[in-house]
Amino acid sequence: MKDFILSFDQGTTSSRAIIFDHSGKPLASAQKEFTQIYPKPGWVEHKPEEIWSTQIGVATEVLAKAGLKSTDIAGIGITNQRETTVVWNRITGKPVYNAIVWQDRRTADFCDKLKADGVDKMILEKTGLIVDAYFSATKIKWILDNVDEARGLAEKGELAFGTVDSWLMWNLSRGKLHITDVSNASRTMLFNIHTLQWDKELLDIFGIPESMLPHVRSSSEIYGSTEGQFSSDIPVAGIAGDQQAAMFGQMCIEPGMVKNTYGTGCFMMMNIGDKPIASKSRLLTTVAWKIGNETRYAFEGSIFIAGAVVQWLRDSLGVIARSSDVEELAGRVSDSGGVYFVPAFAGLGAPYWNQHARGTIVGITRGSTTAHIARAALDSIAYQTLEVLHAMEKDSGIDIRELRVDGGATVNNSLMQFQADLLQASVIRPKITETTALGAAYLSGLATGYWKTVDDLSKQWQIDRTFVPALDQELTGSLIKGWRRAIKAAEAWAEG
Helix, strand or coil: CCCEEEEEEECCCEEEEEEECCCCCEEEEEEEECCCECCCCCCCEECHHHHHHHHHHHHHHHHHHHCCCHHHEEEEEEEECCCCEEEEECCCCCECCCEECCCCCCCHHHHHHHHHCCCHHHHHHHHCCCCCCCCHHHHHHHHHHHCCCHHHHHHCCCEEEECHHHHHHHHHCCCCCCEEEHHHHCCCCCEECCCCEECHHHHHHHCCCHHHCCEEECCEEEEEECCCCCCCCCEEEEEEEHHHHHHHHCCCCCCCCEEEEECCCEEEEEEEECCCCCCCCCCEEEEEEEECCEEEEEEEEEECCCHHHHHHHHHHHCCCCCHHHHHHHHCCCCCCCCCEEECCECEECCCCCECCCCCEEECCCCCCCHHHHHHHHHHHHHHHHHHHHHHHHHHHCCCCCEEEEECHHHHCHHHHHHHHHHHCCEEEEECCCCHHHHHHHHHHHHHHCCCCCHHHHHCCCCEEEEECCCCCHHHHHHHHHHHHHHHHHHHHHHHC
16 A cells, blocks of 8 residues: 555645645645736736746655655645646647636626626536636637747647646646546636536637646546656546635535635635536536545535735835734724624625625724734625625525634634624634645545545544634624725725
8 A cells, every 4th residue: 555645736826836735735845936927017927937846846855755666656736726727739739828817807798798688697507607707718819819839839739728727737747648537627717617618618618728638537547657757657546626625624425514725815615415406596516526426516605805805914015024923913802893894805696796896994093003903804805705605504504503613814813713702603724734735635645545435534524623613693783884884995996
């Protein structure tokens, strides 16, 4: 029996690699940030070659750190930032343009046109997605329309599109495998979540040749092996988009179970079982994973700016030197002093879906300090989470009494406590908060026989701490009322 599983966790701001042992504990990890490119306001790009070089670099580094050889690894699982779009030349393997990141808003006007034409209802019905610049389809169209010769090459079958998992897989297999899994495919706005196939009608709307698309596979199977990147080839056997992987890592395997990942954005997912359900509250319906012949679906609420608000305090305002300093700064005040911060830097996600909204700070007085603004910034993460949870309760008819949490910001105890207070529900932090990478490891390990069953995995999930509501409900209610006024202010600004 090979002893370990290697997870590739390719995120929005960094590439990470983590090695897990049989009990699901991380043995070693390595991480490298890469360049964020902002060519114009609202545009966000990455260099695909840098995504690849940092990811394979940290994979090599983590093996060295752990003192392991590639022969010790039973399989690789891949999890990735979703919707980010890479288009490359099949012959040269070179990207024709930078990766257009999920946060990018350049196609917002085209999305407005689709809505005005009334095709958004059909798109929602087939894909479970609300028409928005967030998803991959409009990004691919933009590349074909704006990069010299791209459309001609695509029509000749010479260009390949992929989300980041496909780009990594193409490079790992040296161009032998052009694949994605159902969870990533379901985020492109080109995939029919009922038939689990690319949809010709959608491809026509966006003017995308089918020859560009990857083959869609399940989330847990042996796809192939690495080709020469390590001293021996390793099977690649699990792929899932980062939020779906986190949901699997949190073992939210029964309908009604909910997790929230606090990363650059915030993503809440609820397991809704083996059939897609349409949301009335403008949540997304998405494929959670497919293992064997069983497909699981989820509701998802996307909050575009969560941890990114702390990076903004650090990089743009300069009020903290390190992201970890935010807890101490915010802790200097007992509350935000009536200041509310709506961090709609890239529009508002669920349940508002206002792509023209922009960041707004309201309630500032002469007595407001950087500590109040830092506190309001952290509070905004909890308020946005509350809105999505309420939408899920409404759509599912399930009263949600516990929320499983993971991601970087969950180390912040005061934020987790405030979250429990607002939700009036238990907030549960597991011992292993690296649940995104763990989910990818689990999917790979199931396919390679490293772990036998999902039941075995669910026994490994352990609680680190449970936060229970402590704030008076009346006070909570008035805080929420203030937040909703702040949202109205942000929306009013968007109306111009």
